[in-house]
Amino acid sequence: xxxxxxxxxxxxxxxxxxxxxxxxxxxxxxxxxxxxxxxxxxxxxxxxxxxxxxxxxxxxxxxxxxxxxxxxxxxxxxxxxxxxxxxxxxxxxxxxxxxxxxxxxxxxxxxxxxxxxxxxxxxxxxxxxxxxxxxxxxxxxxxxxxxxxxxxxxxxxxxxxxxxxxxxxxxxxxxxxxxxxxxxxxxxxxxxxxxxxxxxxxxxxxxxxxxxxxxxxxxxxxxxxxxxxxxxxxxxxxxxxxxxxxxxxxxxxxxxxxxxxxxxxxxxxxxxxxxxxxxxxxxxxxxxxxxxxxxxxxxxxxxxxxxxxxxxxxxxxxxxxxxxxxxxxxxxxxxxxxxxxxxxxxxxxxxxxxxxxxxxxxxxxxxxxxxxxx
Numbered sequence: 001x002x003x004x005x006x007x008x009x010x011x012x013x014x015x016x017x018x019x020x021x022x023x024x025x026x027x028x029x030x031x032x033x034x035x036x037x038x039x040x041x042x043x044x045x046x047x048x049x050x051x052x053x054x055x056x057x058x059x060x061x062x063x064x065x066x067x068x069x070x071x072x073x074x075x076x077x078x079x080x081x082x083x084x085x086x087x088x089x090x091x092x093x094x095x096x097x098x099x100x101x102x103x104x105x106x107x108x109x110x111x112x113x114x115x116x117x118x119x120x121x122x123x124x125x126x127x128x129x130x131x132x133x134x135x136x137x138x139x140x141x142x143x144x145x146x147x148x149x150x151x152x153x154x155x156x157x158x159x160x161x162x163x164x165x166x167x168x169x170x171x172x173x174x175x176x177x178x179x180x181x182x183x184x185x186x187x188x189x190x191x192x193x194x195x196x197x198x199x200x201x202x203x204x205x206x207x208x209x210x211x212x213x214x215x216x217x218x219x220x221x222x223x224x225x226x227x228x229x230x231x232x233x234x235x236x237x238x239x240x241x242x243x244x245x246x247x248x249x250x251x252x253x254x255x256x257x258x259x260x261x262x263x264x265x266x267x268x269x270x271x272x273x274x275x276x277x278x279x280x281x282x283x284x285x286x287x288x289x290x291x292x293x294x295x296x297x298x299x300x301x302x303x304x305x306x307x308x309x310x311x312x313x314x315x316x317x318x319x320x321x322x323x324x325x326x327x328x329x330x331x332x333x334x335x336x337x338x339x340x341x342x343x344x345x346x347x348x349x350x351x352x353x354x355x356x357x358x359x360x361x362x363x364x365x366x367x368x369x370x371x372x373x374x
Contacts, residue, residue, distance in 0.1 A: 006035060006036065006085070006087075007083055007085050007088070007104075008069060008073070009035045009036065009038075009039060010035060010083070010085035010086070010087075010103055010104045011069070011072065011083045011085070011104060012039075012063050012067055012069060013027075013035070013038070013060070013103055014083075014102070014103040014104045014204070014206070015066070015067045015072070015206040016056075016059045016060065016063055016066055016067060017055075017059055017066060018053060018055045018056040018058075018059045019056055019059060019060070019103075020100075021099075021100040021101055021102065021103065022051065022100065023051065023052055023053075023056050024103050026049055026050060026051040026052055027046075027049060027052060030049045030050075030052075038060065039060070039063075041060075042061065043057050043058060043061040046060055046061060067206075072206065072207055075181065075207040075208070076106070076207065079108060079180060079181045079207070080108065081106055081107060081108040081180050081181075081201075082106075082107055082108075083104050083105070083106055083107070084104055084105045084106075084107050085103070085104040086101060086102075086103065086104065088104075089114050090107070090111075090112060090113050090114055091104075091105065091113070091114075092105075092113045092114075092118065092225075092226035093113075093114055094118070094225060094226055094227065094228060095222060095225040095226040097225075098221070098225040098251050100221060101225065102204040102222060104204075105202050105203065105204055105222075106179070106180040106202065106203045106204070106205070106206075106207070107180070107200060107201070107202055108180050108196050108200065108201040109173075109195070109196055109197075109198075109199055109200030109201055110200070111148070111171055111173065111199060111200040113148070113173070113200070113226075116147075116148040116171060117146065117147050117148065117228065118147070118148045118149075118150045118173065118226050118227040118228065119142050119147045119148070119149060119150065119227055119228065119229045119230075119231065119291075120149075120150040120151060120223050120224070120226075120227040120229070120230045120231065120244070120248075121135055121138060121139055121142075121149060121150075121151050121157065121158075121161035121230075121231045121233065122151055122152065122157060122158060122161075122223065122230065122231070122232055122233075122235075122240075122241040122244050122245075123135065123156060123157025123158070123232060123233040123234045123235055123241050123266075124156050124157055124234045124235050124236060124239055124241065124266050125154050125155045125156035125157075125158075126156060126266065127156035127157045127160065127233075127234050127266070128234065128264075128266065130260075131156075131157055131160075131233050131234040131258075131260075131266070132156070132157070132160040133160075134233050134258060135157045135160035135161045135164060135233050136160045136161070136163055136164035136167070137164065137284070138161070138164065138231060138233075138284060138287060139160070139161040139162070139163070139164030139165045139168075139172070140164040140165065140167050140168040140170075141168075141284050141350075141354060142165070142170075142287070143164070143165040143168040143169075143170020143171060143172065144168045144170060144354065145291075145354055145357050146170075147170075147171075147291070148165075148170075148171040148172065148173055148199075149161055149162065149164070149165035149170065149171070149172045149173070150172070150173045150174075150175065150223055150226060150227050151172075151173075151174060151175075151223070152174065152175055152176070152177065152216075152219060152220070152223060153174040153176065153184075153185075153188050153191065153192065153195070154185070154240075155185055155187065155188070156234075157233050157234060157241075159188060159191060162174060162191060162195060162199075163191070165199070166194055166195070166198060166199070169198075171199055171200075172195055172198075172199040173195075173199055173200045173201070173202060173226075174192070174195050174199070174200075174201050174202070175202045175203070175219055175222045175223050175226075176201060176202070176203040176205070176211070176219065177203075177205075177211045177212075177215040177216040177218070177219035178203065178205060178209055178210055178211035178215060179203055179205045179206060179207045179208045179209035179210075180201055180202070180203040180205075180207065181207050181208060182208065182209065182210060182211065184210075184211040202222065203219075204218065204219070204222060216240055217240070217243050220240060220243050220244040220247060221244075221247045223244055224244050224245075224247035224248035224250075224251055224253060225247070225251055227248070227253060228253060228254065229253060229254045229255075229256065229287075229290060229291065230244065230245060230248040230253055230254070230255050230256065231256045231257070231258070231281060231287065232244075232245050232255070232256070232257045232258065232269065232270055232273060232278070233257075233258045233270070234258070234260060234266040234267065234269075234270065235266060235268075235269030235270055236265055236266055236268055236269050237268040237269050237272055238269075239266075239269050241269060242269045242272070242273070245257075245269075245273055245278070249276075254279065254290055255273060255277075255278040255279070256278055256279040256280075256281045256286070256287065256290060257269075257270040257271075257273040257274050257278040257279070257280065257281060258270055258281045258282075259271060259274060259280060259281075259282070283346070283350065284350045284353075284354075285349060285350055285353065288350070288353045288354070288357065291357075292357070318343060318347070318351055319351055319354070319355060319360070321341050321343075322337060322341065322343075322348075322351060322352070322355065322361075323355070323360060323361070323371060325337060325340060325341060326361060326369060326370060326371045327371055330370065331364075331368045331369065331370045332368060332369055333367055333368050333369070334348065334349070334352070334367065334369070337352075337369065352369065359372045360372055
């Protein structure tokens with residue numbers, strides 16, 4: 001982790017006008033990653049660095065005219081937040097790999113993002129009841145298997161995704177298009193507070209920065225960059241979610257989209273993404289299939305010592321019934337479980353896959369399910 005003084009230097013560069021990810025990358029290369037040397041350099045030394053404009057060099061040389069570091073640090077302390085430079089171990093690892101990675105992020109909350117598997121759920125603000133339900137359900141189930149649900153806290157699909165993750169007592173991250181101390185939209189003040197207490201709030205923007213049309217596309221690249229998978233639920237063809245999806249494609253992320261009614265405007269974006277090669281999502285099973293290869297070895301697997309306690313803590317009554325049935329009967333096929341518990345097959349398959357991913361049960365080569373015992 002970087003020292004407090006070095007972190008402050010990164011925060012200054014992050015806030016200065018004319019300094020973006022590309023300029024910052026060139027400065028790092030020129031000064032061998034020694035940020036201290038950037039501030040020690042003269043205007044003339046900075047101005048001759050390839051790709052660094054005179055305006056950028058002037059901004060660095062006179063940084064105190066543009067940024068009040070002491071005030072920013074006081075505001076950070078009041079907000080109980082911190083600044084994560086790219087060198088910080090809690091800076092999202094996938095985000096660090098993109099070509100336009102933020103110089104740093106303001107963070108409020110206690111999540112360890114270095115170990116979390118992040119999946120984004122985004123969509124329209126003008127969501128239907130159908131879209132809101134899907135966002136909550138998908139987020140709840142993703143959180144229950146150990147994924148961190150990421151979104152932008154906008155009204156509609158974003159808010160529903162955060163709510164679903166919180167309902168599962170799982171992890172969720174909001175990436176703001178404003179300063180970390182500016183709640184936008186104001187209607188989500190309660191949701192902001194809940195995420196700050198139980199998840200994490202991130203922003204690239206300095207304290208007090210208001211949201212505007214410029215900040216949201218900048219924010220969207222963070223959502224796309226820090227996640228391995230992106231799910232779009234209801235989006236117009238020109239919606240902000242399409243920007244996020246296009247960025248995710250550029251970064252090599254897996255993009256998934258939920259189809260909708262052909263006569264519905266909020267379906268156009270998702271249908272366009274599917275035509276372009278996004279994975280069509282019709283149920284949680286489709287999401288699990290995409291996640292299985294990437295995450296199967298790293299999600300919230302159980303251990304023999306904690307298996308009994310974990311089973312007792314299962315919040316979903318259907319999952320509890322399945323585990324109790326298998327513990328009583330030793331093993332059972334899919335049909336036997338469905339018949340005994342009167343669970344519709346399409347609901348049962350999804351629950352079994354979730355339980356298998358979390359190592360509550362396993363399926364043998366004969367297609368019979370047994371409780372996992374290590």
